[in-house]
Amino acid sequence: MTLFRIENLRKSFGGLEVIRGVSLEVAQGQRLALIGPNGAGKTTVFNLINGYYRPDEGRILLDGQDLVPMAPRLRIRHGLARSFQNIRLIPHLTVEENVLLGAHIHAGGMLAQALPLFMGRGRKLREQARGLLEDAGLTAHRGALAGSLAYGLRKRVEVVRALMARPRLLLLDEPCAGLNTQERGVLMEELQRIAASGVTMMVVEHDMHFVGGLCDRAIVLNFGEKIAEGTPAEVARDPAVIEAYLGHEPEKYAHA
Numbered sequence: 001m002t003l004f005r006i007e008n009l010r011k012s013f014g015g016l017e018v019i020r021g022v023s024l025e026v027a028q029g030q031r032l033a034l035i036g037p038n039g040a041g042k043t044t045v046f047n048l049i050n051g052y053y054r055p056d057e058g059r060i061l062l063d064g065q066d067l068v069p070m071a072p073r074l075r076i077r078h079g080l081a082r083s084f085q086n087i088r089l090i091p092h093l094t095v096e097e098n099v100l101l102g103a104h105i106h107a108g109g110m111l112a113q114a115l116p117l118f119m120g121r122g123r124k125l126r127e128q129a130r131g132l133l134e135d136a137g138l139t140a141h142r143g144a145l146a147g148s149l150a151y152g153l154r155k156r157v158e159v160v161r162a163l164m165a166r167p168r169l170l171l172l173d174e175p176c177a178g179l180n181t182q183e184r185g186v187l188m189e190e191l192q193r194i195a196a197s198g199v200t201m202m203v204v205e206h207d208m209h210f211v212g213g214l215c216d217r218a219i220v221l222n223f224g225e226k227i228a229e230g231t232p233a234e235v236a237r238d239p240a241v242i243e244a245y246l247g248h249e250p251e252k253y254a255h256a
C-alpha cells in the first residue's frame, strides 16, 4: 500500500527552477533514500513536504490526503515528523524536557494553545517520553542537560523527539552528518528498530554505506530532476548517477 506520494512537484526560487517535476512513492513501512549531489534539491523536497515552502505545482499526498493546502502544524498532526538538521535541542533543558517538546510541536506549535492539553495529558506525555527514551537505550541520559551530551547522543535524542509526534512518515535529513563510524552504527540500529515498529521513512543521506544498510529503495536527484530509482546498490552503479556525482567533488562521496 502506498502511504506517501509526490506528483509532479515543481519549485522555483527567483527565476531558477530547483525542483523540476519530481514524482515519487513510498509504500507503508518502506525506507526510501533521497540522494544526489550537493544542491540537487533534496532538502528543498523536505521543505516542500513539511510546508516550509509552497510548491508552484504538484501534489503531496499522505494517505491519500493532499498536504499542500495544510499549515505545517496540521501536517504534523496528520502524521508527518522531521528530525531537523538546524533546529537543535535546547541546550539548557534536560533530554526528557527536549523530548517532551516534541509533543508540544505535535500539539500545535503554540504553547498557549498546547497548555491546556499539556495539563490534562502531562503525566501521560511524560510516560510516553520516558518510554521512547528507554526504547532508544537513552534512559541513563534522561536528566542530563541536552547541551552537555556528545554530538552523537544529541542526534539520537533528536530522533526520539520526532517520535513524540507518533509519526507515520519520518523525514531524516542527513542523520549521519558529523557522526563517526561507531556512532553511525548505533544510529543505524536505532533507525532499524524504529522502522521495524512500523514507521515509514524518507532519508536524505550522503553515506551510501548507511543508505544501503537502512533503505530498501533510493531515488537520485540531480539539478532538481529524478535521474534514477532502484535499490541502493542498483542506483550506486547506474552510469547516470556516477556521472552526476563525478561532476560534484567526488572526494566527498568516497562511500558511494
Ligand SMILES: Nc1ncnc2c1ncn2[C@@H]1O[C@H](COP(=O)(O)OP(=O)(O)OP(=O)(O)O)[C@@H](O)[C@H]1O
Binding pocket: 013, 014, 018, 036, 037, 038, 039, 040, 041, 042, 043, 044, 045
Ligand atoms: N530559499 C531559497 N532561495 C533560493 N534558492 C534556494 C533556496 N533554497 C534552496 N535553494 C537552491 O535550491 C537548490 C537546491 O538546494 P537544496 O538545499 O535543496 O540542495 P540539497 O540537495 O539539499 O544539497 P546538500 O546536499 O548540499 O544539502 C540549490 O541551488 C539552492 O541554492
Ligand SMILES: [Mg+2]
Binding pocket: 042, 043, 044
Ligand atoms: Mg540538503
